[in-house]
Amino acid sequence: MKNRLGRAIVALIFLFLFGIYFYKQLGIRTFSDDIAFWGEATSLHPEGFEASSAVAEQNGTGAAASEAQPEPTPEPTATPEPTPAPIAFDLSSWEYMLVNGDHSIDQYVPAELVYLDQAVEALDIQTAYNQNRVAVDARIAQPLLDMAKACKDAGYPVFLSSGYRSYSEQSANFQRICANNGITDGKDANGHYITMPAGCSEHQTGLCCDITDKYREIKNDEIFQTDTYKWLKEHCAEYGFILRFPTGKEDITGVMNEGWHFRYVGLEAAKYIKENDLTLEEFWQRFGPAETAAETM
Ligand SMILES: [Zn+2]
Numbered sequence: 001m002k003n004r005l006g007r008a009i010v011a012l013i014f015l016f017l018f019g020i021y022f023y024k025q026l027g028i029r030t031f032s033d034d035i036a037f038w039g040e041a042t043s044l045h046p047e048g049f050e051a052s053s054a055v056a057e058q059n060g061t062g063a064a065a066s067e068a069q070p071e072p073t074p075e076p077t078a079t080p081e082p083t084p085a086p087i088a089f090d091l092s093s094w095e096y097m098l099v100n101g102d103h104s105i106d107q108y109v110p111a112e113l114v115y116l117d118q119a120v121e122a123l124d125i126q127t128a129y130n131q132n133r134v135a136v137d138a139r140i141a142q143p144l145l146d147m148a149k150a151c152k153d154a155g156y157p158v159f160l161s162s163g164y165r166s167y168s169e170q171s172a173n174f175q176r177i178c179a180n181n182g183i184t185d186g187k188d189a190n191g192h193y194i195t196m197p198a199g200c201s202e203h204q205t206g207l208c209c210d211i212t213d214k215y216r217e218i219k220n221d222e223i224f225q226t227d228t229y230k231w232l233k234e235h236c237a238e239y240g241f242i243l244r245f246p247t248g249k250e251d252i253t254g255v256m257n258e259g260w261h262f263r264y265v266g267l268e269a270a271k272y273i274k275e276n277d278l279t280l281e282e283f284w285q286r287f288g289p290a291e292t293a294a295e296t297m
Helices: 002-044 048-058 062-066 117-123 138-153 169-179 221-225 227-239 269-273 282-289 292-297
Strands: 113-115 134-135 157-164 208-212 240-245 258-266
Touching: 048 269, 113 138, 117 221, 134 138, 138 227, 138 240, 208 227, 221 227, 221 258, 227 240, 227 258, 240 269, 269 282
Parallel strands: none
Antiparallel strands: 113 134, 157 208, 208 258, 240 258
16 A cells, blocks of 8 residues: 555656656747747748838838838949030021121122011001011011010010111111211210111111010110010020120120110021020121131121
8 A cells, every 4th residue: 555655656756747847848849949930931931021021111110121221223324415516507607697897798688578568467566657668588587577476475565666778778877877966987985886887787688677665666775674675585586586786795796785676597596695695796706717707798
């Protein structure tokens, strides 16, 4: 009986110790399996990074996760921009004709003149009272009318005051204005022309037009206050025209500032001249030798 009890106690103690041992072994295995499981899942997940990012973004930590990633290497520029061709103008072309106090065109007459009467009637643009005075070189008639119409459509009154003038008309003009101002050379006190000698007026080319406000044919500094002038100055280059005698350039053009005198030079040159704040004289200095300018005359 005693031995049986003793064996039973020993057996219970043995079972107890075995139980503790087994429990510890089970715990270690379970902990080890956790490590193995998560490690394996992270390393073998085919979209591990994306899945992690998605979870991170849902948790509001996406930005931090993204910042941790290295910047993608920029793609090399596929093709470099072509170098723009150097701007050049063939100054022997008709639209660049240079006329000023130093460059007379003598008795030049445009090959084809057109009168604007009918066209301006259709457009409701007013011209000088003697309509036959307003003619221009046929090559600029359409751009001039387009510009005048656009100005009128923008809400500003347009008056085409003076276009082509013949050598003899300019001669008469010169005499009259000189007499009225008590001068003989056509120049003001600053030495700038207020009227050009015959042969030296741009109006003889037929490539320009004096444009003023329809209701106030102003040909003095007051024109700078008119909306018509402001619109034309801003938009004339879009039609191939330039403001020929701008304020501040009198010593270069030799002519007093004239806010009404617009000259056709073509779209490309007008854009270039406006962007570079040039006069036609400076344009010639830049793109043609002086002797070429003289030959053209
Ligand atoms: Zn003029």
